[in-house]
Amino acid sequence: MTTTHLTSDATTLSKDATTTAGDRTSSRNGTTARLRVMWYAVLCLLMLAGGIAFYFRMTEGLAVTNLTSTTPWGAWVAFYIFFVGLSAGAFLLSSLVYVFGMYQFERIGRAALLSAIVSMGVALAFIGIDLGRIDRSALPLVFFHWSSPLSWEVRFYIVYIVLLSAELAIAIRLHKGRSRSPIRAHRRLRILGTIGIPLAIFGVHGGTGTIFAVLKARGMWFGGLFPVIFVVSAMVSGTALLTVIHYVQRRGTGQRPDAGLMKGLATVLAGVLCVDLGLMFYEFVVPLLAFQAHDGEVIRVITLGPMWWSFWIIQLLVGMIIPVAVLLTPRLRARPGVVATAAALVVLGIVGVRFNIVVPPLIPGVLHGLPSGYYVPTLIEWVLSLGLIAGGAAAYSLFAEVQPIHDAEDRAEADAEAGAGAKAPEHTKEASA
């Protein structure tokens, strides 16, 4: 373990240790074990249901969806950009630790990297099942088309996953104290993170926004602001997700969330949310004041169409206004439970944002006289989506079981384990031998 790591954790760890009495630990372990079984049971059930939905998807093709040639993209594309955004946002949060040296966030550094990798995997799974020809999903790597943002994206995603995996491996080794030279490991983390920042911003998520921004055929997509909004909303969702993960992981294992960390995350989240709101204001006000018929039609679908509630209630009220109000109130921001709830609302709101990015521009017919579309996902689309999300959550949880993703338990438990972990130095010797 490095010195910086120790010092940054020491204060928070001791605070936790004093509040968690030793005798309460045993009863907590009981609930923890039960919670854990329940968690995996729920995930297994969802994955099983998803598997059944996947069977229908494979045998009957995209006919199991409510997609049409008017509205060719739906829930799976929305979830694809949702998870790309989570990934880019989580990674950018990790760069606060590994690149900018903000060690107050160190505790979630590895969790951020792992959730970025898993989210990217889930995103690729979503876009995979959305392809008409799943069997040809490797073709974008074989055939390149320079003018297609999607063609660039596929390559960026892969470089990004490789880079993040390397970074996570180094971070885990460093945490286990197995790095021969912690200083060099820190430098490697900084270099990889530094390469990763433009990759995540321009390559991964800005690029995903570009996929839509180049489509002049549809309202509200075309324009230079779009990729920027993508990046900012990625920061929003990534920060919110990590806040929820930290809180749930701590509570679920009978520990107290790190109050200082939660407050720091709350501040970052409030900041990016405000920027996001500001960008959204311009996104709507510019085409409206320009009286762009093209964009106005889509804005009408978003705000007054049959799915108006997903914009006004989920995206705006639940996902932005309530969390901003909560996070900007100092008294509420100081309470981890409230912050985690606000963050969970933000994640939910971003799902609404993603659906409203993908679907409404595909609703009006592109020519007068062409039918306009109507789209709500089918049961199979929902169930398969839940299955994939559960798969991602399971992959994350299982990896965190075997590797130190979350900072170890309270001081008392850590001490108890110290005896059992006596073999650790031998491992280090073997590794270096």
Add this chain to the structure above:
Amino acid sequence: MGVGDESSASPQWGMVIDLAKCVGCDSCTVACKVENRTPPGVSYNVVLEEEVGTFPNVRHVNIPRPCMQCEEPPCVGVCPVSATYKREDGIVVIDADRCIGCRYCIAACPYGARSFDFGESYEDEMQGANAVTAPDYGKPRGVRGGFKAPIGTVRKCTFCAHRLERGEEPACVETCIGDARYFGDIADPQSLVSLLNASPRAFHLKEELGTRPRVTYLR
């Protein structure tokens, strides 16, 4: 022989549709479906019907819409695997054996001229509907069904490229009851389509997008 034949190796196919002659009978749509054996939900050609003005000053406008075969096709630019491309003769085609079915091109087309083949069939309504192969890719694909292309890929109008090869006009042009459609080589300045293209009545759909369609309308 026109001058154009010397400057370009292959003819540059273009279409002119005279809206004053179109009665909105939808024969072109039917001829297209029969010729290209398109499944339910896929129609390379449609006739857009619009009522302009308010009573008593009303006008009914029919706009037949095949693929515009744009000079600058937005659909071609976004294809991640270069499965769709512009042929030497200017026709935008899709390689059904390469298309991954991502539908990016459908989202990119400003004219709604592309459709996804969801695998539906007329087999219930018509015996042996699956036995006939879509001819628009110029190769036999056997009985329709399963994961065989073109199911799961994007499909579009090819100006009946398979008919052009045989020296025939596109099915929609041949069938038009009012002779509202003209077809020919726009590289040849003496061709009928070139002469009509120069008409003051000529216009294109969504000219402001800069796609430069090869289908011209006469208003």
